[in-house]
Amino acid sequence: MVSASQAVIPDTSDSPAAGHLTDHGFIFNPSKGMPALVRDSIERCVADALTPLDLSARKNDLFWAAQPGGRAILDAVEAGLALEPGKLEESRRVLREHGNMSGAAMLFVLDELRRRRVDGGLFGAPAGGLGVMVGIGPGISVETMVLRAANNSDNINKSSSSRTAVKAI
Template sequence: MMYMNGCSAALRVAKDIAENNRGARVLVACAEITLVMIRAPDEDHVGTLIMQALFGDGAGAVVVGADPVSGEQPGFEMLSASQATIPESENIAVGRLGADAFLFNPCKQMPLLVRDNIERCVADALAPLCPVASWNDLFWVVHPGGRAILDSVQTGLGLDPRKLEASRHVLRENGNMSAPSVIFVLDELRRQQEGNKMGVMVGLGPGLTVETMALRASQVAKRKVEHRYQHQISIGI
Protein backbone atom coordinates (compact mmCIF):
# COMPACT_ATOMS: atom_id res chain seq x y z
CA MET A 1 0.00 0.00 0.00
CA MET A 2 1.28 3.44 -0.96
CA TYR A 3 -0.33 6.67 0.24
CA MET A 4 0.16 10.38 -0.40
CA ASN A 5 2.66 9.90 -3.24
CA GLY A 6 0.77 12.18 -5.55
CA CYS A 7 0.98 11.22 -9.19
CA SER A 8 4.23 9.29 -9.24
CA ALA A 9 6.05 6.18 -8.00
CA ALA A 10 3.51 3.34 -8.30
CA LEU A 11 4.40 2.12 -11.81
CA ARG A 12 8.12 2.34 -11.09
CA VAL A 13 7.70 0.11 -8.04
CA ALA A 14 5.67 -2.39 -10.11
CA LYS A 15 8.42 -2.38 -12.75
CA ASP A 16 11.04 -3.21 -10.11
CA ILE A 17 8.93 -6.10 -8.76
CA ALA A 18 8.31 -7.53 -12.24
CA GLU A 19 11.98 -7.30 -13.22
CA ASN A 20 13.08 -9.22 -10.14
CA ASN A 21 10.42 -11.93 -10.23
CA ARG A 22 10.46 -13.62 -13.62
CA GLY A 23 7.00 -14.67 -14.72
CA ALA A 24 5.24 -12.42 -12.19
CA ARG A 25 2.30 -10.23 -13.11
CA VAL A 26 1.89 -7.18 -10.88
CA LEU A 27 -1.53 -5.57 -10.51
CA VAL A 28 -1.35 -1.83 -9.89
CA ALA A 29 -4.66 -0.39 -8.68
CA CYS A 30 -4.86 3.38 -8.11
CA ALA A 31 -7.88 5.12 -6.61
CA GLU A 32 -8.46 8.66 -5.44
CA ILE A 33 -11.60 9.97 -3.74
CA THR A 34 -11.43 13.72 -3.30
CA LEU A 35 -15.17 14.38 -3.04
CA VAL A 36 -15.16 13.35 0.62
CA MET A 37 -12.57 16.05 1.32
CA ILE A 38 -14.85 18.94 0.37
CA ARG A 39 -14.96 21.43 3.19
CA ALA A 40 -15.97 25.03 3.75
CA PRO A 41 -13.16 27.38 2.69
CA ASP A 42 -11.53 29.82 5.04
CA GLU A 43 -9.12 32.70 4.64
CA ASP A 44 -6.15 30.67 5.86
CA HIS A 45 -6.61 27.91 3.28
CA VAL A 46 -7.79 29.57 0.08
CA GLY A 47 -5.89 26.95 -1.92
CA THR A 48 -8.48 24.42 -0.81
CA LEU A 49 -10.92 26.05 -3.26
CA ILE A 50 -8.52 25.30 -6.11
CA MET A 51 -8.25 21.67 -5.06
CA GLN A 52 -12.00 21.25 -4.87
CA ALA A 53 -12.52 22.86 -8.29
CA LEU A 54 -9.68 21.06 -10.06
CA PHE A 55 -9.53 17.60 -8.52
CA GLY A 56 -11.85 14.69 -9.29
CA ASP A 57 -12.50 11.10 -8.27
CA GLY A 58 -11.05 8.30 -10.33
CA ALA A 59 -9.74 4.74 -10.32
CA GLY A 60 -7.59 2.85 -12.77
CA ALA A 61 -5.61 -0.36 -12.93
CA VAL A 62 -2.81 -1.83 -15.00
CA VAL A 63 -1.01 -5.17 -15.08
CA VAL A 64 2.78 -5.03 -15.29
CA GLY A 65 4.89 -8.03 -16.20
CA ALA A 66 8.18 -9.17 -17.73
CA ASP A 67 8.59 -11.26 -20.89
CA PRO A 68 5.02 -11.44 -22.26
CA VAL A 69 3.88 -14.92 -23.26
CA SER A 70 1.68 -16.04 -26.14
CA GLY A 71 -1.81 -14.58 -25.89
CA GLU A 72 -0.85 -11.52 -23.86
CA GLN A 73 -1.25 -8.20 -25.64
CA PRO A 74 0.46 -5.45 -23.61
CA GLY A 75 -0.23 -1.89 -24.66
CA PHE A 76 3.17 -0.42 -23.78
CA GLU A 77 6.70 -1.48 -22.92
CA MET A 78 8.50 0.28 -20.08
CA LEU A 79 12.12 0.77 -21.12
CA SER A 80 13.36 2.77 -18.15
CA ALA A 81 12.22 4.77 -15.14
CA SER A 82 13.88 7.59 -13.25
CA GLN A 83 13.00 10.17 -10.65
CA ALA A 84 14.34 13.66 -9.99
CA THR A 85 13.53 16.27 -7.36
CA ILE A 86 13.58 19.89 -8.45
CA PRO A 87 15.92 21.84 -6.13
CA GLU A 88 14.37 24.14 -3.53
CA SER A 89 10.86 22.90 -4.24
CA GLU A 90 9.96 21.31 -0.90
CA ASN A 91 7.28 23.94 -0.20
CA ILE A 92 5.81 24.07 -3.71
CA ALA A 93 3.18 21.31 -3.48
CA VAL A 94 2.25 20.98 0.17
CA GLY A 95 -0.58 18.88 1.52
CA ARG A 96 -1.56 18.28 5.13
CA LEU A 97 -3.78 15.47 6.32
CA GLY A 98 -5.43 16.13 9.66
CA ALA A 99 -8.63 15.83 11.64
CA ASP A 100 -10.10 18.70 9.63
CA ALA A 101 -9.62 16.86 6.30
CA PHE A 102 -6.92 17.18 3.67
CA LEU A 103 -5.61 20.68 3.02
CA PHE A 104 -3.69 21.37 -0.17
CA ASN A 105 -1.85 24.63 -0.70
CA PRO A 106 -0.64 24.94 -4.30
CA CYS A 107 2.06 27.50 -4.97
CA LYS A 108 1.90 29.94 -7.86
CA GLN A 109 5.53 29.13 -8.65
CA MET A 110 4.78 25.49 -9.48
CA PRO A 111 4.05 25.97 -13.22
CA LEU A 112 7.18 28.12 -13.56
CA LEU A 113 9.36 25.51 -11.86
CA VAL A 114 7.95 22.80 -14.11
CA ARG A 115 8.56 24.89 -17.23
CA ASP A 116 12.16 25.68 -16.28
CA ASN A 117 13.12 22.14 -15.23
CA ILE A 118 11.09 19.66 -17.28
CA GLU A 119 13.49 19.49 -20.24
CA ARG A 120 16.50 18.76 -18.03
CA CYS A 121 14.60 16.02 -16.17
CA VAL A 122 13.44 14.34 -19.39
CA ALA A 123 16.83 14.69 -21.11
CA ASP A 124 18.64 13.13 -18.13
CA ALA A 125 16.15 10.26 -18.04
CA LEU A 126 16.43 9.43 -21.74
CA ALA A 127 20.16 9.99 -22.15
CA PRO A 128 21.14 6.32 -21.46
CA LEU A 129 18.64 5.05 -24.06
CA CYS A 130 19.06 6.82 -27.36
CA PRO A 131 19.51 10.33 -28.78
CA VAL A 132 16.28 12.23 -29.49
CA ALA A 133 16.37 14.72 -32.35
CA SER A 134 13.13 16.43 -31.33
CA TRP A 135 10.75 16.00 -28.41
CA ASN A 136 7.96 16.11 -30.98
CA ASP A 137 9.18 12.78 -32.36
CA LEU A 138 7.83 11.11 -29.20
CA PHE A 139 4.33 10.55 -27.86
CA TRP A 140 3.63 12.09 -24.43
CA VAL A 141 1.73 10.80 -21.41
CA VAL A 142 1.78 13.78 -19.06
CA HIS A 143 -0.03 13.93 -15.75
CA PRO A 144 -2.92 16.39 -16.21
CA GLY A 145 -2.27 18.32 -13.03
CA GLY A 146 -4.01 21.38 -14.38
CA ARG A 147 -4.10 23.63 -17.41
CA ALA A 148 -1.16 25.70 -16.16
CA ILE A 149 0.95 22.58 -15.59
CA LEU A 150 0.26 21.23 -19.09
CA ASP A 151 0.97 24.64 -20.61
CA SER A 152 4.30 24.69 -18.73
CA VAL A 153 5.30 21.25 -20.00
CA GLN A 154 4.34 22.21 -23.55
CA THR A 155 6.33 25.45 -23.39
CA GLY A 156 9.34 23.95 -21.61
CA LEU A 157 9.71 21.19 -24.20
CA GLY A 158 8.55 23.15 -27.24
CA LEU A 159 5.84 20.59 -27.99
CA ASP A 160 3.27 20.73 -30.73
CA PRO A 161 -0.10 21.35 -28.99
CA ARG A 162 -1.41 18.03 -30.35
CA LYS A 163 1.17 16.13 -28.30
CA LEU A 164 -0.70 16.86 -25.07
CA GLU A 165 -4.23 16.46 -26.39
CA ALA A 166 -4.73 13.14 -24.58
CA SER A 167 -3.76 14.74 -21.25
CA ARG A 168 -5.96 17.77 -21.88
CA HIS A 169 -8.89 15.50 -22.82
CA VAL A 170 -8.58 13.62 -19.51
CA LEU A 171 -8.36 16.92 -17.60
CA ARG A 172 -11.50 18.26 -19.29
CA GLU A 173 -13.51 15.10 -18.73
CA ASN A 174 -12.29 14.00 -15.30
CA GLY A 175 -10.19 16.69 -13.66
CA ASN A 176 -6.95 16.01 -11.83
CA MET A 177 -7.42 12.55 -10.29
CA SER A 178 -3.92 12.43 -8.84
CA ALA A 179 -2.43 8.91 -9.10
CA PRO A 180 -4.93 7.35 -11.59
CA SER A 181 -4.63 10.24 -14.03
CA VAL A 182 -1.71 8.87 -16.06
CA ILE A 183 -3.55 5.55 -16.42
CA PHE A 184 -6.47 7.41 -17.99
CA VAL A 185 -4.05 9.18 -20.35
CA LEU A 186 -2.38 5.87 -21.24
CA ASP A 187 -5.78 4.41 -22.06
CA GLU A 188 -6.62 7.40 -24.24
CA LEU A 189 -3.35 7.03 -26.16
CA ARG A 190 -3.68 3.26 -26.43
CA ARG A 191 -6.51 3.74 -28.93
CA GLN A 192 -4.41 6.01 -31.12
CA GLN A 193 -0.85 4.67 -31.14
CA GLU A 194 0.97 2.74 -33.83
CA GLY A 195 3.34 0.01 -32.71
CA ASN A 196 7.05 0.46 -31.95
CA LYS A 197 6.79 4.19 -31.39
CA MET A 198 8.78 5.71 -28.53
CA GLY A 199 7.23 7.95 -25.92
CA VAL A 200 7.57 9.43 -22.45
CA MET A 201 5.34 9.33 -19.38
CA VAL A 202 5.75 12.14 -16.86
CA GLY A 203 4.26 12.19 -13.37
CA LEU A 204 4.52 14.91 -10.74
CA GLY A 205 4.61 14.28 -7.02
CA PRO A 206 5.33 16.03 -3.74
CA GLY A 207 8.76 17.43 -3.49
CA LEU A 208 8.46 18.71 -6.33
CA THR A 209 9.30 15.31 -7.82
CA VAL A 210 9.32 14.55 -11.55
CA GLU A 211 8.95 10.88 -12.46
CA THR A 212 9.97 10.07 -16.04
CA MET A 213 9.34 6.75 -17.76
CA ALA A 214 10.44 5.84 -21.28
CA LEU A 215 7.78 3.84 -23.14
CA ARG A 216 7.30 2.08 -26.43
CA ALA A 217 3.81 1.58 -27.82
CA SER A 218 3.24 -2.12 -28.52
CA GLN A 219 1.18 -4.25 -30.83
CA VAL A 220 0.68 -8.00 -30.84
CA ALA A 221 3.93 -8.47 -32.78
CA LYS A 222 6.60 -6.81 -30.62
CA ARG A 223 10.32 -6.43 -31.12
CA LYS A 224 12.79 -7.44 -28.45
CA VAL A 225 14.14 -4.68 -26.26
CA GLU A 226 17.83 -3.90 -26.75
CA HIS A 227 20.17 -6.46 -25.18
CA ARG A 228 21.19 -4.17 -22.33
CA TYR A 229 17.76 -4.72 -20.73
CA GLN A 230 17.30 -8.00 -18.94
CA HIS A 231 13.54 -8.18 -19.39
CA GLN A 232 10.82 -6.72 -21.55
CA ILE A 233 8.60 -4.91 -19.04
CA SER A 234 5.08 -4.41 -20.33
CA ILE A 235 1.92 -2.63 -19.26
CA GLY A 236 -1.56 -3.98 -19.91
CA ILE A 237 -4.45 -1.61 -19.25
Protein backbone atom coordinates (compact mmCIF):
# COMPACT_ATOMS: atom_id res chain seq x y z
CA MET A 1 0.00 0.00 0.00
CA VAL A 2 1.38 3.37 -1.02
CA SER A 3 -1.38 5.72 0.13
CA ALA A 4 -4.90 5.56 1.56
CA SER A 5 -7.85 7.80 2.24
CA GLN A 6 -11.40 7.65 3.50
CA ALA A 7 -14.25 9.99 2.60
CA VAL A 8 -17.96 10.20 3.21
CA ILE A 9 -20.18 11.55 0.46
CA PRO A 10 -21.87 14.62 1.98
CA ASP A 11 -25.50 14.39 3.10
CA THR A 12 -25.65 10.59 2.86
CA SER A 13 -25.38 9.56 6.51
CA ASP A 14 -29.03 8.42 6.45
CA SER A 15 -28.66 6.67 3.10
CA PRO A 16 -30.00 3.10 2.99
CA ALA A 17 -26.69 1.74 1.74
CA ALA A 18 -26.38 -0.90 4.42
CA GLY A 19 -27.02 -4.59 4.06
CA HIS A 20 -29.23 -6.80 6.19
CA LEU A 21 -28.54 -10.38 7.24
CA THR A 22 -31.57 -12.60 6.66
CA ASP A 23 -32.34 -16.31 6.58
CA HIS A 24 -31.59 -16.12 2.84
CA GLY A 25 -28.19 -14.47 3.19
CA PHE A 26 -26.88 -10.93 3.16
CA ILE A 27 -29.32 -8.63 1.34
CA PHE A 28 -28.06 -5.32 -0.01
CA ASN A 29 -30.57 -2.90 -1.53
CA PRO A 30 -28.93 0.44 -2.29
CA SER A 31 -31.16 3.41 -3.00
CA LYS A 32 -31.87 4.21 -6.65
CA GLY A 33 -30.04 7.51 -6.21
CA MET A 34 -26.81 5.89 -5.00
CA PRO A 35 -25.15 5.55 -8.45
CA ALA A 36 -25.67 9.27 -9.17
CA LEU A 37 -24.25 10.19 -5.76
CA VAL A 38 -21.21 7.99 -6.42
CA ARG A 39 -20.73 9.35 -9.96
CA ASP A 40 -20.91 12.97 -8.79
CA SER A 41 -18.62 12.49 -5.77
CA ILE A 42 -16.12 9.72 -6.52
CA GLU A 43 -13.38 11.96 -7.95
CA ARG A 44 -13.36 14.17 -4.87
CA CYS A 45 -13.39 11.08 -2.65
CA VAL A 46 -10.30 9.47 -4.20
CA ALA A 47 -8.38 12.76 -4.51
CA ASP A 48 -6.88 12.52 -1.01
CA ALA A 49 -5.10 9.30 -1.96
CA LEU A 50 -4.11 10.32 -5.52
CA THR A 51 -3.16 14.00 -5.27
CA PRO A 52 -0.15 13.68 -2.90
CA LEU A 53 1.36 11.19 -5.37
CA ASP A 54 0.61 13.42 -8.38
CA LEU A 55 -1.64 10.72 -9.85
CA SER A 56 -4.90 12.64 -10.31
CA ALA A 57 -4.19 13.48 -13.95
CA ARG A 58 -2.88 9.95 -14.68
CA LYS A 59 -5.91 7.92 -13.60
CA ASN A 60 -5.98 5.96 -16.85
CA ASP A 61 -2.33 4.93 -16.43
CA LEU A 62 -3.23 3.01 -13.26
CA PHE A 63 -4.87 -0.36 -12.74
CA TRP A 64 -8.22 -0.21 -10.94
CA ALA A 65 -9.95 -2.53 -8.49
CA ALA A 66 -13.42 -1.22 -7.69
CA GLN A 67 -15.79 -3.01 -5.35
CA PRO A 68 -18.34 -4.66 -7.64
CA GLY A 69 -21.46 -3.51 -5.80
CA GLY A 70 -23.57 -3.67 -8.93
CA ARG A 71 -23.34 -2.69 -12.58
CA ALA A 72 -24.79 0.77 -11.94
CA ILE A 73 -22.20 1.43 -9.22
CA LEU A 74 -19.32 0.34 -11.49
CA ASP A 75 -20.73 2.50 -14.30
CA ALA A 76 -20.88 5.43 -11.84
CA VAL A 77 -17.26 4.95 -10.73
CA GLU A 78 -16.10 4.69 -14.36
CA ALA A 79 -18.04 7.81 -15.42
CA GLY A 80 -17.20 9.87 -12.34
CA LEU A 81 -13.47 9.22 -12.75
CA ALA A 82 -13.55 9.45 -16.57
CA LEU A 83 -11.88 6.04 -16.82
CA GLU A 84 -11.26 4.46 -20.19
CA PRO A 85 -13.47 1.51 -21.11
CA GLY A 86 -11.96 -1.69 -19.75
CA LYS A 87 -10.33 -0.13 -16.68
CA LEU A 88 -12.88 -1.87 -14.45
CA GLU A 89 -12.94 -5.11 -16.44
CA GLU A 90 -11.75 -7.28 -13.54
CA SER A 91 -14.39 -5.80 -11.23
CA ARG A 92 -17.08 -6.36 -13.86
CA ARG A 93 -15.94 -9.93 -14.39
CA VAL A 94 -16.15 -10.71 -10.67
CA LEU A 95 -19.64 -9.18 -10.56
CA ARG A 96 -20.76 -11.31 -13.55
CA GLU A 97 -19.31 -14.52 -12.15
CA HIS A 98 -20.02 -14.13 -8.42
CA GLY A 99 -22.46 -11.26 -7.89
CA ASN A 100 -22.23 -8.58 -5.23
CA MET A 101 -20.33 -10.14 -2.33
CA SER A 102 -19.93 -6.86 -0.47
CA GLY A 103 -16.37 -6.13 0.73
CA ALA A 104 -15.24 -9.74 0.27
CA ALA A 105 -15.49 -9.23 -3.48
CA MET A 106 -12.33 -7.11 -3.35
CA LEU A 107 -10.22 -10.22 -2.73
CA PHE A 108 -11.68 -11.74 -5.88
CA VAL A 109 -11.02 -8.56 -7.89
CA LEU A 110 -7.40 -8.41 -6.70
CA ASP A 111 -6.97 -12.09 -7.56
CA GLU A 112 -8.44 -11.44 -11.01
CA LEU A 113 -5.93 -8.62 -11.56
CA ARG A 114 -3.11 -10.97 -10.52
CA ARG A 115 -4.38 -13.86 -12.63
CA ARG A 116 -4.79 -11.78 -15.76
CA ARG A 117 -1.24 -10.48 -15.41
CA VAL A 118 0.12 -14.01 -15.04
CA ASP A 119 -1.92 -15.19 -18.05
CA GLY A 120 -0.50 -12.34 -20.15
CA GLY A 121 -3.84 -10.65 -20.71
CA LEU A 122 -4.34 -7.09 -21.85
CA PHE A 123 -5.60 -6.12 -18.42
CA GLY A 124 -4.37 -6.91 -14.95
CA ALA A 125 -1.86 -5.27 -12.66
CA PRO A 126 1.53 -4.75 -14.35
CA ALA A 127 4.54 -5.73 -12.23
CA GLY A 128 5.62 -2.75 -10.18
CA GLY A 129 2.69 -0.73 -11.51
CA LEU A 130 0.53 1.53 -9.41
CA GLY A 131 -3.17 1.03 -9.06
CA VAL A 132 -6.17 2.05 -7.04
CA MET A 133 -8.53 -0.05 -4.95
CA VAL A 134 -11.88 1.61 -4.19
CA GLY A 135 -14.54 0.29 -1.84
CA ILE A 136 -17.95 1.85 -1.30
CA GLY A 137 -19.89 1.24 1.86
CA PRO A 138 -22.52 2.48 4.26
CA GLY A 139 -22.63 6.11 4.98
CA ILE A 140 -22.02 6.40 1.86
CA SER A 141 -18.29 6.01 2.51
CA VAL A 142 -15.51 5.61 -0.03
CA GLU A 143 -12.31 3.84 0.99
CA THR A 144 -9.37 4.33 -1.37
CA MET A 145 -5.95 2.69 -1.40
CA VAL A 146 -3.13 3.26 -3.87
CA LEU A 147 -1.33 -0.04 -4.36
CA ARG A 148 1.90 -1.14 -6.01
CA ALA A 149 1.76 -4.53 -7.73
CA ALA A 150 4.47 -7.01 -6.76
CA ASN A 151 7.50 -7.17 -9.04
CA ASN A 152 8.55 -10.72 -8.36
CA SER A 153 6.45 -13.12 -10.42
CA ASP A 154 8.03 -16.04 -8.52
CA ASN A 155 5.87 -15.04 -5.54
CA ILE A 156 2.68 -15.23 -7.56
CA ASN A 157 0.54 -18.33 -7.37
CA LYS A 158 0.57 -19.30 -11.07
CA SER A 159 -2.61 -21.35 -10.92
CA SER A 160 -5.08 -19.32 -12.96
CA SER A 161 -7.98 -21.12 -11.32
CA SER A 162 -6.86 -20.41 -7.75
CA ARG A 163 -9.22 -18.25 -5.73
CA THR A 164 -7.71 -19.02 -2.33
CA ALA A 165 -5.08 -16.34 -1.91
CA VAL A 166 -4.08 -12.96 -3.22
CA LYS A 167 -0.30 -12.83 -3.23
CA ALA A 168 0.64 -10.37 -5.97
CA ILE A 169 -0.89 -7.21 -4.66
